[in-house]
Amino acid sequence: MTRPATINALVSPEGSLEILSSQEVRRLKDKSEGGLYRLFRQCALAVLNTGVETDDCKQLMEAHSDFDVRLVPQPRGLKLELLNAPASAFVDGQMMHGIREHLFSALRDLLYSNVRAASIAKFSPDDITNIIFYILRNAGVLEAGRAPDLVVCWGGHSINREEYEYSKEVGHQLGLRAMNICTGCGPGAMKGPMKGATIGHAKQRVKNGRYIGITEPAIIGAEAPNPIVNELVIMPDIEKRLEAFVRAGHGVVVFPGGVGTAEEILYLLGILLHPDNRDLPFPVVFTGLRENGAYFEMIDRFIRNALGEEAAEKYRIILEDPAEVARTMKQGMVDVETFRRAMQDAYHYNWMLKIDPVFQLPFEPTHQSMRALELHREQPPHLIAANLRKAFSGIVAGNVKEQGIRQIAEKGPFEIAGDPSLLAPLEQMLQSFVAQNRMKLPGASAYQPSYRIVSGAA
Incomplete structure (x- = not known):
């Protein structure tokens, strides 16, 4: 990916989150594993690349390895200092209005949702x-x-x-x-x-x-x-x-x-x-x-x-x-x-919809978890769907998500095993997606499979 022109800028909030607590500021500046700096930098860079056709998060981050985002406290609120930001996000030196909105939406959601989802394993479905x-x-x-x-x-x-x-x-x-x-x-x-x-x-x-x-x-x-x-x-x-x-x-x-x-x-x-x-x-x-x-x-x-x-x-x-x-x-x-x-259910949020916890708890695709998926018919249809969903989620991770791409590079493709009557049509469909170029953006390099269908149950 050719590195585009860059620009330095000081950006004021647009639409939301004009003030932060001292704790929020510390978490956004925290570069450790539990801090939000790395995550916010990644999301900010993605927002600033609106309109750029790439489906490789790792490649995007490497192409802009010198990009940085810093919090600048102001007497009247908050500003963001952007260093080596993609120039495509600016017009005559001014950040586009919509991109500025997205930038601060990312800041808002990362701060708000990270606190509430931090201990998700302890939470009930409700x-x-x-x-x-x-x-x-x-x-x-x-x-x-x-x-x-x-x-x-x-x-x-x-x-x-x-x-x-x-x-x-x-x-x-x-x-x-x-x-x-x-x-x-x-x-x-x-x-x-x-x-x-x-x-x-x-x-x-x-x-x-x-x-x-x-x-x-x-x-x-x-x-x-x-x-x-x-x-x-x-x-x-x-x-x-x-x-x-x-x-x-x-x-x-x-x-x-x-x-x-x-x-x-x-x-x-x-x-x-x-x-x-x-x-x-x-x-x-x-x-x-x-x-x-x-x-x-x-x-x-x-x-x-x-x-x-x-x-x-x-x-x-x-x-x-x-x-x-x-x-x-x-x-x-x-x-x-x-x-x-x-x-008497709300129009704006479908409270009555019953969602089994298997669809709610995060699935982390690894070589072990992908190999252990329960892809067999001795379960209700909605659970078959849940496990097949996880298989596709793992393939997506191996295709475009930074962590998944890294795992594939280190250990090779994820292995998917289970009932042949489920996996044969699955493999046929995946091969069709590849043949129709539905796994990569137009113009991207040839698709390298992130998965391998293997015979036998998990």
């Missing part, structure tokens, strides 16, 4: 759900009294131009129906729906359009916020990020993607398959171009084989019809509103 609520409320994402209108869009960061244009048109149709967009905040299928929605909102004179990006520290370097995001939230880890999507969102649209998208699909279906969620309305649409039909057939076969026919009833596949996708989501919003009003 505690974790409350922590996610507090983080989203503190970030201003939750708006009391607002009718359901938030569509979560998932899909790959590595998609071709035609797929990107299709995701934009879906976003446009959603925007025309005054629906708002929430994504993982990165490029590709995360950016397209937001960009399209801005046009739909402009045509309908929607002045408060929401383009919410939810990420987490380990992946933000690989998927820096795209320029459309106007509300950025950094959750403590991938599990809380995924729960935030389904608690705050009112429906999901899935575009073609790779292992990250497969992880999201399995997470969602695993939750919807829980017996307590059987009657809870939550519209889900898989959509793409007509030529993506084979892709979604493969996904559909994989789901039916691994999780059963009931799982396939939880989603609808719509090809090359953005208006129908939007109409389906709009009707879904009506169903969600009717149900929550009848059950």
